[in-house]
Amino acid sequence: MKKEIAIGVDxxxxxxxxxxxxxxxxVLDVFAFDVDKEKNQEEIIYQLIDEIKKYTxxxxxxxxxxxxxxxxxxGTIDTVNGEVIYSNNLRWxxxxxxxxxxxxxxxxxxxxxxxxxxxxxxxxxxxGKKHKDFVLITLGTGVGSGIITNNKLLTGxxxxxxxxxxxxxxxxxEPCTCGRSGCFEAYASATALNRDTKRMMNQHQDSLMWKxxxxxGCLSAKVAFDAAKEGDKYALEVVDNYxxxxxxxxxxxxxxxRPEVIVLSGGIAKAGDxxxxxxxxxxxxxxxxxDGLPKVEIKISELGYDTxxxxxxxxxx
Amino acid sequence: MKKEIAIGVDxxxxxxxxxxxxxxxxVLDVFAFDVDKEKNQEEIIYQLIDEIKKYTxxxxxxxxxxxxxxxxxxGTIDTVNGEVIYSNNLRWxxxxxxxxxxxxxxxxxxxxxxxxxxxxxxxxxxxGKKHKDFVLITLGTGVGSGIITNNKLLTGxxxxxxxxxxxxxxxxxEPCTCGRSGCFEAYASATALNRDTKRMMNQHQDSLMWKxxxxxGCLSAKVAFDAAKEGDKYALEVVDNYxxxxxxxxxxxxxxxRPEVIVLSGGIAKAGDxxxxxxxxxxxxxxxxxDGLPKVEIKISELGYDTxxxxxxxxxx
Numbered sequence: 001m002k003k004e005i006a007i008g009v010d011x012x013x014x015x016x017x018x019x020x021x022x023x024x025x026x027v028l029d030v031f032a033f034d035v036d037k038e039k040n041q042e043e044i045i046y047q048l049i050d051e052i053k054k055y056t057x058x059x060x061x062x063x064x065x066x067x068x069x070x071x072x073x074x075g076t077i078d079t080v081n082g083e084v085i086y087s088n089n090l091r092w093x094x095x096x097x098x099x100x101x102x103x104x105x106x107x108x109x110x111x112x113x114x115x116x117x118x119x120x121x122x123x124x125x126x127x128g129k130k131h132k133d134f135v136l137i138t139l140g141t142g143v144g145s146g147i148i149t150n151n152k153l154l155t156g157x158x159x160x161x162x163x164x165x166x167x168x169x170x171x172x173x174e175p176c177t178c179g180r181s182g183c184f185e186a187y188a189s190a191t192a193l194n195r196d197t198k199r200m201m202n203q204h205q206d207s208l209m210w211k212x213x214x215x216x217g218c219l220s221a222k223v224a225f226d227a228a229k230e231g232d233k234y235a236l237e238v239v240d241n242y243x244x245x246x247x248x249x250x251x252x253x254x255x256x257x258r259p260e261v262i263v264l265s266g267g268i269a270k271a272g273d274x275x276x277x278x279x280x281x282x283x284x285x286x287x288x289x290x291d292g293l294p295k296v297e298i299k300i301s302e303l304g305y306d307t308x309x310x311x312x313x314x315x316x317x
Numbered sequence: 318m319k320k321e322i323a324i325g326v327d328x329x330x331x332x333x334x335x336x337x338x339x340x341x342x343x344v345l346d347v348f349a350f351d352v353d354k355e356k357n358q359e360e361i362i363y364q365l366i367d368e369i370k371k372y373t374x375x376x377x378x379x380x381x382x383x384x385x386x387x388x389x390x391x392g393t394i395d396t397v398n399g400e401v402i403y404s405n406n407l408r409w410x411x412x413x414x415x416x417x418x419x420x421x422x423x424x425x426x427x428x429x430x431x432x433x434x435x436x437x438x439x440x441x442x443x444x445g446k447k448h449k450d451f452v453l454i455t456l457g458t459g460v461g462s463g464i465i466t467n468n469k470l471l472t473g474x475x476x477x478x479x480x481x482x483x484x485x486x487x488x489x490x491e492p493c494t495c496g497r498s499g500c501f502e503a504y505a506s507a508t509a510l511n512r513d514t515k516r517m518m519n520q521h522q523d524s525l526m527w528k529x530x531x532x533x534g535c536l537s538a539k540v541a542f543d544a545a546k547e548g549d550k551y552a553l554e555v556v557d558n559y560x561x562x563x564x565x566x567x568x569x570x571x572x573x574x575r576p577e578v579i580v581l582s583g584g585i586a587k588a589g590d591x592x593x594x595x596x597x598x599x600x601x602x603x604x605x606x607x608d609g610l611p612k613v614e615i616k617i618s619e620l621g622y623d624t625x626x627x628x629x630x631x632x633x634x
């Protein structure tokens with residue numbers, strides 16, 4: 001059997017998922033388990049090692065037929081030393097995950113930031129396929145990113161590059177988790193959208209958003225987007241502003257990297273065409289920075305649920 | 318004789334300079350001529366071709382001992398098709414310079430944006446030597462840039478990438494030549510500094526900057542910087558603000574690329590340590606975006622006058 005399969009693991013705040021993935025991007029049998037909030041970071045990794053041992057035993061994977069294990073993690077990753085430096089979502093800190101997992105499983109382990117994993121996946125098998133210059137933006141709790149330039153993942157010093165959530169959009173603007181004020185993330189994340197939704201709702205008790213909130217039970221991007229789709233003028237203002245901020249950040253990315261394609265992923269990208277059409281309209285109005293330059297196509301992620309696992313495994317393809 | 322020499326040409330708004338450059342970065346005999354403003358773009362290229370023919374004949378360069386001719390040009394360059402799409406400074410437009418020069422000289426010709434040429438030069442022979450992740454920023458009439466990531470020049474689609482002058486610093490801020498408002502260039506260029514100097518001078522007739530202006534005969538970065546060095550509080554305010562804007566843009570670059578080194582070049586970089594110490598202080602205060610990440614060293618360009626020629630020739634090394 002040719003060595004053309006790797007395991008991809010997608011670590012999230014609530015659950016950890018993994019699967020064997022072929023070099024064609026096909027996802028084979030999946031395993032998953034919930035993260036026990038009572039466990040510390042080391043205990044979670046030991047649990048992951050046990051799950052992988054069971055998985056490889058059941059499916060007959062060994063050093064002959066498995067290239068290794070790729071792991072995608074939300075947070076700041078030292079890819080050179082194989083450490084999670086810091087993960088806000090997971091509350092992990094200076095965790096030598098590669099060494100632990102290599103000793104525990106016997107397989108080669110490679111780690112990567114989760115947005116960079118998604119970038120590899122979409123670049124190899126999804127919406128960014130075959131593009132040599134490509135950027136992926138994740139619109140979730142924060143704004144993550146991955147950059148492919150000249151067919152290679154931009155890593156920066158020790159793998160810390162590509163934090164496009166922390167480029168400035170409005171100096172002295174909204175406070176950002178990074179310590180500066182006015183970052184792209186402080187305007188284009190789901191957290192930022194929720195903040196602006198709340199502000200608008202508090203000013204307008206008659207907004208349809210209140211009904212949506214009651215219906216869904218919690219504040220999310222759907223409250224503003226769904227009310228906007230139904231014509232609520234306050235929701236529409238929130239969404240239009242959000243799309244303008246997002247588009248301005250994308251224009252920066254066009255000018256800095258001039259990719260062929262930018263892919264939007266993460267929770268907010270689920271708003272699909274309603275979001276995309278507004279964002280593209282704003283970007284086209286400003287001609288992506290200059291006249292006469294090649295257009296940058298903006299698309300929604302194609303791989304969905306499996307992106308993280310495929311991208312982590314793709315570290316071996 | 319081994320093929321280890323290329324000619325580097327540095328096209329500027331007032332003069333065109335060239336020299337044979339060795340693969341060690343040594344600049345040999347130089348040629349230069351003033352640009353006749355009456356001539357159109359094609360006539361200037363024909364003059365350049367004649368100068369090169371004379372130069373190669375005198376110095377005995379031929380296809381056996383010369384790798385080719387590299388040309389650095391301020392403006393928007395299509396490196397794939399070898400065309401100058403647009404140059405604001407030169408007022409050139411859709412000029413197929415590579416084809417013209419190859420036909421005219423018989424040598425292979427490669428073209429590049431002038432800031433990218435400077436980046437190659439500093440990365441191979443100057444302040445960015447041996448760094449695999451490196452960014453150069455030119456602080457002149459505009460803000461230009463070149464980016465080395467993973468030892469390769471970031472080109473983007475058809476060579477149009479790396480326009481870091483046109484990432485946003487303050488949404489809805491100062492108008493920029495690119496059509497947006499609030500770009501980095503609209504705050505960190507010499508043009509922006511001159512604008513802010515003028516504003517401050519008009520508000521304060523007692524500022525030392527008026528004396529400096531009279532002394533120097535024209536408004537330049539030296540007016541504010543030299544008055545600030547002598548303690549003029551209004552000049553100091555202009556310079557401090559300028560350095561803050563510059564530093565904020567550099568923090569964006571740290572977060573986006575996480576280079577090992579950023580080099581500042583161009584007219585304003587001549588302010589040297591007075592500029593650098595203020596910029597570094599601001600960047601360190603904001604920890605380059607995050608705690609715990611590798612620091613980004615900020616330096617002043619080392620190659621000076623020859624940077625453009627060396628960088629253009631370096632397209633062949």
